Amino acid sequence: MEPLSQPDFRKMGAEMLFFKGFKQYICNEMPIRLIKLPQEEFLDRDGVFFYLKGKLVVSNDHQDLLSIIASEMDVAEVTKTPDHTYADAKAEKYIQHSSLIQKFFKDQTPYAVLSHTWITPPEGKVESDEKEMSFNDTETIVKENSKIRIVSPRAKGPGFDKFKMFCHVSSEIYGVEFAWMDTICIDKPTEVNESIGSMFKWYSNSSICIVHLASTMSYNNVASDPWFTRGWTLQELLVPRRVAFFAQNWSPMASYDKHDGIRRLKEHKIAKVIHKVTSIAAEELYDFNPGLDRGIPSRMVWIAKRRTTRGEDIAYSVMGIFGVVFPTDYSEGKEKAFLHLLEAIMHKSIKPNTLSIFNYAGQSVSNRIHGTNILPSDPECYLAHHGPLNDFVHYAPLNPLNLGPNGLKVSLVLVFAVLDKSFSESVANGLQDGIPPTFTCLQNSHAKIWADERVVVPLLHNSAVDRAKFASHNCFVFGIWNFKDKKDEITLPDICPAFLLQLQVPTTVSIDLIESTGNLSPASKVDTQNVIVLKKRKDCPTDLVLGKADLDYFNLSYVECRL
Numbered sequence: 001m002e003p004l005s006q007p008d009f010r011k012m013g014a015e016m017l018f019f020k021g022f023k024q025y026i027c028n029e030m031p032i033r034l035i036k037l038p039q040e041e042f043l044d045r046d047g048v049f050f051y052l053k054g055k056l057v058v059s060n061d062h063q064d065l066l067s068i069i070a071s072e073m074d075v076a077e078v079t080k081t082p083d084h085t086y087a088d089a090k091a092e093k094y095i096q097h098s099s100l101i102q103k104f105f106k107d108q109t110p111y112a113v114l115s116h117t118w119i120t121p122p123e124g125k126v127e128s129d130e131k132e133m134s135f136n137d138t139e140t141i142v143k144e145n146s147k148i149r150i151v152s153p154r155a156k157g158p159g160f161d162k163f164k165m166f167c168h169v170s171s172e173i174y175g176v177e178f179a180w181m182d183t184i185c186i187d188k189p190t191e192v193n194e195s196i197g198s199m200f201k202w203y204s205n206s207s208i209c210i211v212h213l214a215s216t217m218s219y220n221n222v223a224s225d226p227w228f229t230r231g232w233t234l235q236e237l238l239v240p241r242r243v244a245f246f247a248q249n250w251s252p253m254a255s256y257d258k259h260d261g262i263r264r265l266k267e268h269k270i271a272k273v274i275h276k277v278t279s280i281a282a283e284e285l286y287d288f289n290p291g292l293d294r295g296i297p298s299r300m301v302w303i304a305k306r307r308t309t310r311g312e313d314i315a316y317s318v319m320g321i322f323g324v325v326f327p328t329d330y331s332e333g334k335e336k337a338f339l340h341l342l343e344a345i346m347h348k349s350i351k352p353n354t355l356s357i358f359n360y361a362g363q364s365v366s367n368r369i370h371g372t373n374i375l376p377s378d379p380e381c382y383l384a385h386h387g388p389l390n391d392f393v394h395y396a397p398l399n400p401l402n403l404g405p406n407g408l409k410v411s412l413v414l415v416f417a418v419l420d421k422s423f424s425e426s427v428a429n430g431l432q433d434g435i436p437p438t439f440t441c442l443q444n445s446h447a448k449i450w451a452d453e454r455v456v457v458p459l460l461h462n463s464a465v466d467r468a469k470f471a472s473h474n475c476f477v478f479g480i481w482n483f484k485d486k487k488d489e490i491t492l493p494d495i496c497p498a499f500l501l502q503l504q505v506p507t508t509v510s511i512d513l514i515e516s517t518g519n520l521s522p523a524s525k526v527d528t529q530n531v532i533v534l535k536k537r538k539d540c541p542t543d544l545v546l547g548k549a550d551l552d553y554f555n556l557s558y559v560e561c562r563l
Contacts, residue, residue, distance in 0.1 A: 014070035018062060021095030023049045025105040031202050032194065033185050034111055034178040037171040042138060042149040042185070048178070052108060061108075065101055069094055110207035111178035112170035115236035115243075117214055117226045118183070118309075119158055132159040132183040151184075159183070165250050166210060173252075174208045174244075182232075196328050200235055200290070200320020209240035216247050219269055228277045231308035231317040237278070238288040239320065245270065278302065291323040292353045295393075296345060297360065297382045304379035312337035314379060324348055335377050336369050342376075346401040354401065355482055356393040359497060371406040374499060394493050395484040412479035412499070413490060419476065489547045 026049050033044045036051070043051065056062050072094055095101050118132050137155045140147050151163070163184060170179040180202065186195045203209060211233075213225045227233050237243065244255040254270040275282060279301055284294065303318050311334030319325055324344035329337075342357060362381035364373040376382070402409040479499040484491040 010070040011066065014066045017069055017094060018066055018101075019053060021101065022053065022056075022105055022108075024096070025102070026052075026109065029106075029201060029205050030109060030111070031180045031185060031198075032187075032191055034180055035167060035185065037167055037177050037179055040151060040167055043178075048109075056108065062104070065104060068100070106205060109178070109205075110176045111180055112166075112174060112176050112208045112210055113203055113206040113236070113240065114166045114179070114181045114210050114212065115227070115233055116162070116212040117230055117233070119162075119214075131157065133163045133181075134183055135185070135187045137184065162212065162214075166212070169210055169246065169250065170208070174210075176207060180206070193328050196316050197319070197325050199232075199317075200239060203236055203239045204241075204320075206240050207242065209236055209243045211236070211243060211245045212250070213245060213253070214248055216253070217249075218247070219253070219273075222253075222270060222273045223277050228274075229306055231303060231306045231313050234278075234302055234306060234317065235320055237274075238280075238285070239290075279305065290320055292345065292349055292351055295353050296322070296356045300360075300379045300382040304381075304383050314338065315341040319344070322348075335366060338378060339365055339370055339375065343403045346403060350396050350398075350400050352393055352396045355395070355397055355497075358481060358499075359393060370403075372403070372408045374408050374410075375403075393482055393497065395482055395491075397481075398485050410481055411485070412481055413483050413492065415478040415480065415498075417476055417478060488549075489545055491543055491545050493543050 026045050030045065030048065033042050034048055035041070036043050036047075133151070133155060137152050137160075138149050139152050140149050142148075151160075155163075163181060166181060167179055170176050182195075186192065211227065213222065213227050215227075216222050216225045242255065242257050245253040247253050271285075274280070274285065278285075281298075299318070299321060303314060303321075306314070308314050308317060310330060312328065312330055312332060314334055315337040316328050318341065322341070322345050324341070326340050326344045332340075345357060346354060348354075358374070360376040360381040361383075363377045365375050365377045367373065369377075398411045480492060480496045481499065482493060482497050
């Protein structure tokens with residue numbers, strides 16, 4: 001047998017690398033299993049790979065890519081007989097980082113996904129045909145000497161009908177060979193964690209997302225469809241390249257198409273409804289990008305108006321929206337799951353928008369959940385605002401925010417102040433109603449301080465008893481977290497969101513003692529938030545730039561606190 005020439009080695013190596021990369025793509029980027037259409041047979045990732053590999057080998061559509069891979073291979077390496085170690089090492093280098101090859105893989109693996117609200121059993125019935133199809137409704141059979149999985153012949157009911165219509169629409173209207181439906185393609189509970197962590201990616205890689213508005217008969221009742229109130233459907237609206245809406249009877253209603261990164265809604269009538277009921281701005285709906293660049297509070301509002309069957313899913317369903325992933329645990333409860341979401345967001349970056357996580361109003365996280373009460377307990381805390389939610393957040397934190405077991409570590413500029421006597425007298429006389437507390441700064445006569453509707457940290461509960469308690473403690477410290485730190489100076493913006501801290505010792509105590517004894521504590525809570533406005537002269541808002549050497553002159557303190 002004659003030895004292989006170098007070109008033969010190149011061709012053999014390139015083909016091995018190509019199909020290894022193709023299998024990696026299917027395993028990393030596609031759902032655990034898909035429905036093969038029109039047969040309605042279920043294939044796992046290996047089954048999908050071998051089916052598509054066979055099609056590519058016959059069609060030879062990948063030959064041009066093989067030539068590119070072969071031309072880039074190391075001349076010294078390709079003289080060796082390719083083995084798995086060699087292929088694994090080179091596949092990542094030549095294939096995973098090639099946008100051309102990755103696009104080819106994506107184009108070769110089109111699949112449809114279904115976005116829907118689950119069927120609710122009739123009231124008073126636990127077991128009923130009025131339920132979704134599940135993985136338990138599938139079974140393995142032998143066909144042509146091979147084991148395959150199909151839907152059980154005994155399956156029936158509205159869930160089965162929905163499954164059949166989804167498969168029909170995917171195959172006949174959109175011409176895809178594969179489809180994915182959450183209720184029937186996930187083997188619970190063994191695949192739940194992987195599925196939740198990958199859901200965003202799976203919807204993003206789909207070629208079409210089919211939305212079934214099960215309660216919608218016409219455009220007139222689109223706005224009231226429960227689909228717009230469910231947690232998981234948020235990412236299904238924003239992420240896929242193409243979204244098609246179908247009414248209750250599966251008649252087409254509208255569709256989005258994404259070209260060059262921008263989606264276009266063909267039917268403007270339904271577009272207005274979507275904007276209104278979801279509170280999602282047009283630029284986000286048409287050009288959504290995951291992460292923090294467009295602000296945290298505004299995106300929290302989207303999920304605050306939605307509901308999930310399991311409380312934890314409020315946090316889990318938006319991991320992809322914020323570009324984070326964290327372990328799921330359905331025993332931890334809604335509030336703890338939301339805290340884990342916030343923690344993942346804070347650890348992700350040190351952009352200015354990271355600090356906007358504090359721009360909320362409402363109940364802070366419970367002490368039974370965590371030692372800090374600086375973070376919100378629920379996405380609904382971001383609803384209590386008037387005006388843009390990301391206002392007053394100009395600067396990035398000095399370091400990634402560190403959430404430890406006892407609190408949140410954050411750098412602050414401290415301003416000392418006393419509660420104005422007029423506010424205390426108003427509370428005592430029962431006249432204070434909706435009037436924000438006002439403060440006098442002890443350090444800088446040019447600074448005016450008052451509590452504003454744009455809440456950062458809740459100050460006080462709404463009851464008269466709590467307001468009176470608040471008024472009786474008149475010495476406070478404002479911890480400004482939105483400032484710019486350079487080598488020799490600190491810049492405080494004209495409007496400074498800040499934590500309100502209650503000082504438990506006389507103001508004459510040194511800052512060092514306050515830090516060492518831990519006598520700074522979050523103040524009592526209120527349904528308003530605290531915003532400091534610093535002005536050099538009346539009615540002339542100006543950023544205040546302080547040289548670090550001047551901090552003593554202004555008597556402002558710059559510390560790192562754990563709250």
